[in-house]
Amino acid sequence: MKNENRSTCINHTVSEINTFEHLPDGHVIKTLVEEHAHILSMLDELKENSDQLRNTDLIDRERSLKQINHLVVKIISAEPHHQREERVLFPALEDLGITEPPQCMVMEHEIMRKIKKDLNLMIVKDHFIPKNMIEIQDLVEKLCSILRNHIQKENTVLFPLALQMIKDDSQWSRMREECDNIGYCCFCPQTKKEYDQSVLMA
Numbered sequence: 022m023k024n025e026n027r028s029t030c031i032n033h034t035v036s037e038i039n040t041f042e043h044l045p046d047g048h049v050i051k052t053l054v055e056e057h058a059h060i061l062s063m064l065d066e067l068k069e070n071s072d073q074l075r076n077t078d079l080i081d082r083e084r085s086l087k088q089i090n091h092l093v094v095k096i097i098s099a100e101p102h103h104q105r106e107e108r109v110l111f112p113a114l115e116d117l118g119i120t121e122p123p124q125c126m127v128m129e130h131e132i133m134r135k136i137k138k139d140l141n142l143m144i145v146k147d148h149f150i151p152k153n154m155i156e157i158q159d160l161v162e163k164l165c166s167i168l169r170n171h172i173q174k175e176n177t178v179l180f181p182l183a184l185q186m187i188k189d190d191s192q193w194s195r196m197r198e199e200c201d202n203i204g205y206c207c208f209c210p211q212t213k214k215e216y217d218q219s220v221l222m223a
């Protein structure tokens with residue numbers, strides 16, 4: 022990704038995070054938004070490595086493939102993030118009669134799970150030897166596009182809607198407990214630190 026595009030993305034993400042700044046640390050929505058920022062930076066890195074596959078040097082291409090797989094595995098490990106949305110946030114919205122947007126988000130989760138799995142399988146089965154460059158680049162493009170779009174919809178539509186509809190702080194506390202039981206993402210050390218501290222203080 023070109024530097025100017027990346028900085029636009031980062032500025033956009035920063036302004037989205039600012040929208041949720043008033044929420045207490047560890048709030049269900051604030052944590053999800055912080056995780057989105059981590060996922061977006063991994064997507065930038067994924068795209069950069071995918072572009073490197075055009076490199077004619079075989080060793081460089083193998084190195085990029087390994088890095089792509091490493092990032093895909095990290096993005097696959099975002100499953101607790103999706104589980105918290107699917108098992109805690111979306112059902113709370115559905116209880117309030119908001120059914121279509123959560124269903125649409127779940128459908129997109131499923132599509133992305135398949136792309137991530139396909140990418141991982143395709144790279145590992147060829148033992149990191151660059152064979153299907155075009156297919157891998159296409160899948161990376163597809164994943165980046167769907168996931169960026171998905172995050173944008175959650176940050177700008179679904180999460181503000183949830184904050185507007187769920188006014189009761191005690192409901193958010195109960196939802197936080199359910200989220201704690203599901204767990205957090207390994208790539209988000211800040212979240213993990215805050216979570217560990219909150220457990221120690223409880």
Ligand SMILES: [Fe+2]
Nearest residue numbers: 053106172175
């Ligand atoms: Fe999300």
